[in-house]
Amino acid sequence: VKIKLRQKGLLIDHFDDPLKCSYKIKIRGRNTFLGMKKFAIQHPKTRNYVNEWLLHKMFQKEGLISLRYNFVNVTINGRNSGIYAMEENMHKNLIENNNLKEGPIFRFDIASGTGPMFYHDLRPYCRGRLNSDSSMLAQYKNAEQQITDFRNGSRKTSDIFDVNKMAKFMAIIDLTGHHHASHPHNLKFYLNPVTGLIEPVGYDNCAFVPLEEQGLIGSYKNVIATPLNRG
Secondary structure, three states: OOEEEEEOOOOHHHOOOOOOOOEEEEEOOOOOEOOEOEEEEEOHHHHOOHHHHHHHHHHHHOOOEOOOEEEEEEEEOOEEEEEEEEEEOOOHHHHHHOOOOOOOEEEEOOOOOOOOHHHOOEEEOOHHHHHHOHHHHHHHHHHHHHHHHHHHOOOOHHHHEOHHHHHHHHHHHHHHOOOHHHOOOOOEEEEOOOOOOEEEEOOOOOOOOOHHHHOOHHHHOOOOOOOOOOO
């Protein structure tokens, strides 16, 4: 099968072993591999071995978008490179595999803007698909406007996000004791064209650690309880 391949990874764990570097793969033409059009292969240690696999099983059980994540034996140019972790990437095949209707997938653009990542520009995946489909492009523009409205406080959270799914996502991340997937530079989103709401796409959490080490996400905020006036 013809593919487009490049090396991936910002940190040294993706390439410190020259015989087991990380790669991103895109299948050319109409072909797929195990139902996937885009995926990565990497040393299992980059996602802490079985931890990431378990995370996606948890997402799947709770009805959240989950990546196809598995372990495969890889041979490169006739050399057995051993076991790799295979991780699905952002593409409409991912959405359809989760029994959802195709819609735009996007994230915050690391390279744009300054200040908190949540206020950086958005960056869509599969830009070519957006540019060739006016309906998809309109949906993405709608998602951009929804995030803008959320930032400036002109609309409620429940008007923008699927709060039930966002709550489940955050609860699962809390249960792992590690919040890497909830960091804005890792967060990926999908605009559901049926509900009109934005859903999380969990990715790259890696670790399971005791809860007391990092605390709960909600513990970073102050909650002030006001007694109800019952007249």
